Amino acid sequence: MIPPTTKDLSLVIPVYNEEDNLAPLAAEIRAALDGRGLEYEVLFIDDGSRDGSFACLQELAAADDRLVAIRFRRNYGQTAAFAAGFDYARGAVIVTLDADRQNDPADIPTLLAELDKGYDVVNGWRINRQDDLVRRFPSRVANWLIARTSGVKLRDRGCSLRAFRDYVVRDLNLYGELHRFIPELVSSAGFSMSEVPVNHRARVAGASKYGLSRTFRVILDLLTIRFLRKYGDRPMQLFGRVGIVLFALGALIGGYLTGLKLWAGITGGLAGFNAMQIGDRPLLLLGVLLVILGVQFVVMGLIAELTVRTYYETQHLRVYRVREVVGRDENGTLMDADSDADYR
Incomplete structure (x- = not known):
């Protein structure tokens, strides 16, 4: 069941063993968004953390009713965490970011301003990445492979800091590890995208969950995406x-x-x-x-x-997506309906 849109903004943040980053991140979010006249909520998705992350989230949620903690029974992965966040989000705009504090919440207003130009999705571009070579190299390889195969030209498709209109996330069916291919899924559905430079910070607490092994998984998932995008409905x-x-x-x-x-x-x-x-x-x-x-x-x-x-x-699935309808109905009444409302 799709929740009603009752907020201006929902933040979706997957969490996996980030105990020391959660309280500072919540404070940064409040500093970035309070005073802007936005009704917002923050959804933390605890993806089976083994440290004290959920206990910390419980304390944060008790102190601020805009924070919601959703806890998985076990570790399902980042894709499942994003999918759960999208299912529970009630905002007209949904913003995703990582819990490791490498994404800067101060960039959220920049994404919202770009979204107001008429785009459906705005991607963050980490113009000055602060990761070491072990993380940057597989990311660049994956970015090059996906761009060459999919035709979707982005300078940084691995940045989790993104802003979506709510009807876009309602249209996304995420499973496996498809979070890596969200731009490709968005492009395949015909939604408009933009990319803006965002700040990127070095990790100050916790341990990275990424490594060279991710490149090989990306290659396998890329074959799946290529097949689904081109032949999914006509194998x-x-x-x-x-x-x-x-x-x-x-x-x-x-x-x-x-x-x-x-x-x-x-x-x-x-x-x-x-x-x-x-x-x-x-x-x-x-x-x-x-x-x-x-x-x-x-x-x-x-x-x-x-x-x-x-x-x-x-x-009863549709194999098409209508952007808008302009014309007259059988009663002669002029229609000008944005079909994106169907996804809400």
């Missing part, structure tokens, strides 16, 4: 195309070998036909293998099509 276009190519190559090889056999019969008679052995050639095995693989890919495409059609039809 036969991919599997069938590959299957036809493989089948055709196998058929050509089979035809070539059959031609050799027949030519030997034409030029050498029955003796020549019998002498031409193709059964023990590796090329024949390759041809048979390609034909079998081609058939299998086509069958996989058919099964995937049935699965996708069943999913869309049972869930």
